[in-house]
Amino acid sequence: MLSVFDKGPFAPCPAPFNLAAYVLSHADRLADKVALSVVGLSGAERWSYARLQAAVRGTGTGLLQAGFEPGDILIMRLGNTVEFPIAYLGAIAAGLVPVPTSSQLTAREVQKMIEGLRPAGILRDPSVPCPETALPVLDTAELLAMRDLPPVDWAMGDPDRLAYIVYTSGTSGKARAVMHAHRAIWARRMMHEGWYGLTEADRLMHAGAFNWTYTLGTGLMDPWSVGATALIPAEGVAPEALPLLMKRHEATIFAAAPGVYRKILNHHESLVLPRLRHGLTAGEKISDQVRQNWRNAGGGELYEAFGMSECSTFISGSPSAPASPGALGRPQIGRRVAILDPEGAPVPLGEEGVIAVHRDDPGLMLGYHGAQDEAEARMQGEWFLTGDHGRMDAEGQVTYMARADDMMNAGGYRVSPLEVEAALSDLPGITEIGVTDCEVKADARLIIAFYTAQEPLDEAGLKIAATERLARYKQPRAFVHLPELPRNPNGKLLRRALRDIWSAQREAP
Template sequence: MLSIFDNGAPAPCPAPFNMAAHVLAHADDLPDKIALAVLSPARADRWSFARLAAAVRGTGTGLLRAGFQPGDILLMRLGNTVEFPIAYLGAIAAGMVPVPTSSQLTAPEVTKMIAGLGAAGILHDADVPCPDDTGLPVIDTAALAAMRDLPPCDYAMGSPDRLAYIVYTSGTSGRPRAVMHAHRAIWARRMMHDGWYGLGQDDRLCHAGAFNWTFTLGTGLMDPWSAGATALIPAEGVDPQALPLLLRRHDATIFAAAPGVYRKMLSHHTTIDLPHLRHGLAAGEKLSDAIRQHWNDASGTKIYEAYGMSECSTFISGSPAHPSRAGMLGQPQQGRRVAIVDDAGNPVPMGDPGVIAVARTDPGLMLGYLGAEEETAARMRGAWFLTGDQGHMEPDGQIAYHGRNDDMMNAGGYRVSPLEVEAALLAHPGVIEAGVTDIEVKEDVRLIAAFYTGPADIPEADLTAWCAMRLARYKQPRMFRRIEAMPTNPNGKLQRQALKPLI
C-alpha cells in the first residue's frame, strides 16, 4: 500500500470568476452584518459587509482612474491597518495583481523585489520602508482612503486560472521568490473551512496577527468573509496578554495565532475564561505538545494545527471533525491529493518516511515562481509538487512531520533562508565566512544564531546594527559567535546543523 491520500477531487471553481467578488459575495445577502471589527481595549472599529464591499469596489475605481490597468502588478508597502485588506481586494476586484509584503522589510530588501517584479506602481504608507527612487507611480494612504467613497467598480471577471496576486517567500535559493497565485486559490481554501477551521456563518474568528501578514490575510479575513462570518482583528499595538479580555468581550468563537502567541498568552494567564470560544487554530511553525496541553488546561478548548506553505497555503490539518492524533500533523483535507514520495516523486510504501507532496492539480497550488521557471520545474516531480519537508503517512491518512528537508529556519513563525542572512553577514569587511541556524533557547522559542570566521571578534552591537540595515527584523540574528573554522562535510559544504552545539 502506497502513501497516497485521494478521496476525490473538490468541486471545480466556477467560471468566469473573480476572487474579490467571491470573498465579498455576502455583501448582497448580509449587507448589515458586521464583517470586520478592529479591536482595542477601549473601542472597536466595525465594518459591515456592505460598507466593506463599497470601500473595496471604490478603491478599485480609484486605481483605474489613477491610470492602472487590469493585469498591472501593484506592490503593497502598507502598514498594519484596515487599509491593507481594502487595497488588496480593491486591486483584485479591478483585475490588478497586488503584492502584499511585510512592513518589516527594509528599503534595500524592497529594492531587490522591485528589480524582478515588473510592478506598475506602489501603494505606500509613509511609515513603511520603501525606496524613493523607483521611478514608479506611488499611491499614498490619503489617496487610498479617498478612493473608498468613489462609485463601485465592476468586478473584472475572467478565467479562474489567471494571475490574481503574488506573495513572497525566501525559498532555498536565499533570494525572496515571488509566488504567483490564481483567482481559484480562494475557491480552494473552502477545503480548509471544514478540514481545519470548522467554520460557519455564525462564527466570530479572531486572528492575532497583523493585517499585512499573509496568515492573517487568508485565515483571519478572506476565509471568514467568504463564509459570511465575522473577522475580529486586534488593533496595532495590542499586547498578547490583553487578548483573552478581547476574545471574551467580543464573543470570539474561534481564535487563530502562531504558536508563539499562545505561549505569550499562557505566560501571563494560567486560567483563560472564554465562554464562547469553541477552539483555537495554529500555523506558521510547529505547535508543541506542551503549548497544546497548557492551552487546553487553561481554557478548556483544543488547538487544531495546520501544515502548509506560501506555495499552497494549508492542506494538512487537524479539525473538530477529524482531530489529529498525538504526534501527528493531521490528515489531508477532503478534496486534496497528497502523498509521501521519494526524491524522484514516486510514492513510498505506507509508513515509510519521505517528502510531503501535494498534487500538481491542486486548485490552491501556485502558478509558479515569477521569472524562475527552472526553480518552479525543480519543485515538480511527475504528478507531484514537493514541499521539501519530510514526513510519513499512516493507513488512515494521518501524517507525521519529521522536519525540514533543507536548512530553512523558523523565526517567530516566519520561514527564513540561511543563505539570505549569510549574504548580509558576508558583506561585512570583518567577516570571512558565515553560517547561520535557528536554535531553541527555551521551550517553543527559536532564534537565529550567526557564526563567522575572521581576523578578530566584531562587537555584537556592530553586527546587530549591520544586519538591521540589511534584513527585516525577523531575519536578523539575535546571537553572534566567532569560530575558528566552519563545520563542513568532506566536499567542503557547510554543515549548518553542526553549528547548533557551538552556541
C-alpha cells in the same frame, strides 16, 4: 499499501470568477452585519459588510482612474491597518495584481522586489520603508479618498489567471515571488471543514497583523467568504491582552502562530473564554507541551495545519477530524497528497519520505515570477515537492518528521539562511558566516549567526548592520564568533553542528 491520500477531486472553481467578488459574495445579503472589528482595549472600529464592499469597490475604481490597467502589478507597502485588505481586494476586484509585503522589510529588500517584478506602481504608507523610485506611488491619503468613489465592475475572467503575488524565502537563498491564481481562494474552501470548522455564525480572531499573509487568508478572506465576522487586534495590543479581547468580543475561533500561544500562557495560568470553541495554529510546528498547557488553562483544543506559500495549508486536524497524537492531521478532503521516495515514487505506509501535493491541486501556485525553471525543478512527475519530510499511516494521518533543507522558522515566517547570509556576508571583518535557528528555551527558537573573523567583532554593530539590511523577523538575535565553521568532508556547511555549538555554549558553566 502506499502513502497516497486521494478521496477524489474538489469541486471545480466556477467560471468566470474573481477572487474579490467571491470573498464579498455575502455582502449584499449581510449588508448590516459586522464583517470586521478592529479591537483594542479602549474600544473597537467596526466595518459592516456594506461599508467594506463599498470601500473595496471604490478603491478598485480609484486605481483604474489613477491610470493602472488590468494585469498591472502593484507592490503594497502599507502598514498594519484596515487599508491593507481594502487595497488588496480593491486591486483584485479591478483585475490588478497586488503584491502584499511585510512592513518590516527594509528599503533594500523592497528594491530587489521592484527590480524583479517591474511593477506598474506602489501603494504606500509614508511611514513604511520604501526606496526612492520613479514609479507612480499612491499614498494612504489617496487610497482613503477612493473609498467613496462609485463601485468598480468586478473584473471576471478565467479562474486560472494571475490574481496576486506573495514572496517566500526559497532554498536558493533568493526570495521568490509566488504567483497565485484567482482559484486559490476557491481552494481554501477545503480548509473550512478540514481545518477551521468555520460557519457564518463564527467570530474569528486572528492575532497577526493585517499585512501578514496568514492573517490575510485565515483571519480575513476566509471568514468573509462564508459571511462570518473577523476580529483583528488593534496595532500595539500585547499578546497577554488577547484573552480579555476574546472574551469581550465573544470570539468563537482564535488563530495564531505557536509563539503567540506561548506568550499568552506565560501571563495566564487560566483562561475564561466562554464562547471560544477552539484554536487554530500554523506557521511552525507547535509542541505537545504548549498544546497541553493551552488545554489545561481552559483554552480548549488546538487544531494545527501544515502548508506553504506555494499551496497554503493542505494538511490539518479539525473539530470533525482531529489529528491523532503526534500527527499534523489528514490531507483535507479534495486534496491529493503523497509521501515520496527520492525517485518520486510513493513510499509504503509508515515509511518516511518527502511530503508532496498533486500538481492539479486548485490551491497550488502558478509558478515563480521570473523563475519558472525553479518552479518546474520542484515538480517530480505529477507531484510538487514541499521539501519537508513526513510519514503517513493507514488513516491518512501525516506525522511531520523534519525539514529536508535548512529552512528556518522565525515566528511563523519561513526564512532561508542563505538569504540572511547573503545580506551579511560582506560586513567588514567577517570572513565567513553561517546562520541557523537555535533553541533558546523550551519551544522557542531564534535565528543565530555564526561567523569567522580575525577577532570577535562588536555585536551591537553587527546587529545595527542587520537592521539596515533585513526585515526584523530575518535578523539574527545573536552573533557568535568561531575559529572556523563546521563543514562535512565535501566542504558543505553543517547547520546542525551550529545548533550543537550553540547548545554547548549555553550549557557551559
